[in-house]
Amino acid sequence: VQLQASGGGLVQTGDSLRLSCTDSRRTFSNNAVGWFRQAPGKEREFVAGIGWRGGSTTIYADSVEGRFTISRDIGKSVVYLQMDSLKPEDTGVYYCASARGSVATRDKTRYGYWGQGTQVTVSS
Numbered sequence: 001v002q003l004q005a006s007g008g009g010l011v012q013t014g015d016s017l018r019l020s021c022t023d024s025r026r027t028f029s030n031n032a033v034g035w036f037r038q039a040p041g042k043e044r045e046f047v048a049g050i051g052w053r054g055g056s057t058t059i060y061a062d063s064v065e066g067r068f069t070i071s072r073d074i075g076k077s078v079v080y081l082q083m084d085s086l087k088p089e090d091t092g093v094y095y096c097a098s099a100r101g102s103v104a105t106r107d108k109t110r111y112g113y114w115g116q117g118t119q120v121t122v123s124s
Helices: none
Strands: 003-006 009-012 017-023 033-038 045-050 058-060 068-073 078-083 092-099 111-114 118-123
Touching: 003 092, 017 033, 017 092, 017 118, 033 078, 045 068, 045 078, 058 068, 078 092
Parallel strands: 009 118
Antiparallel strands: 003 017, 017 078, 033 045, 033 092, 045 058, 068 078, 092 111, 092 118
16 A cells, blocks of 8 residues: 545635545555644644445544545545635644554554645645
């Protein structure tokens, strides 16, 4: 599994962005995928996750619930993070990661493969 996050940029408060996480080997190995972010001086935190089975169950951090939507295109081996109503506190480097199992989890220790991040900056 080789993951690459893309789609970041500089936007204003209230704008939208869509991040993409691609698996260059086009497998994702039937695993759940998560998005995390890391702001300067802070720990990496969970943002959203999507499972592999059972209709691809999704989970979100409370801070993004209702504003962000995670989805996956299994045929293209791509996972998306649609981010709407962006706020300055959403600023950070966003990473995607593949979990060791098929169930989405908020626990970053359960993610074994991490891609390079993409910078998201939201100005006020």
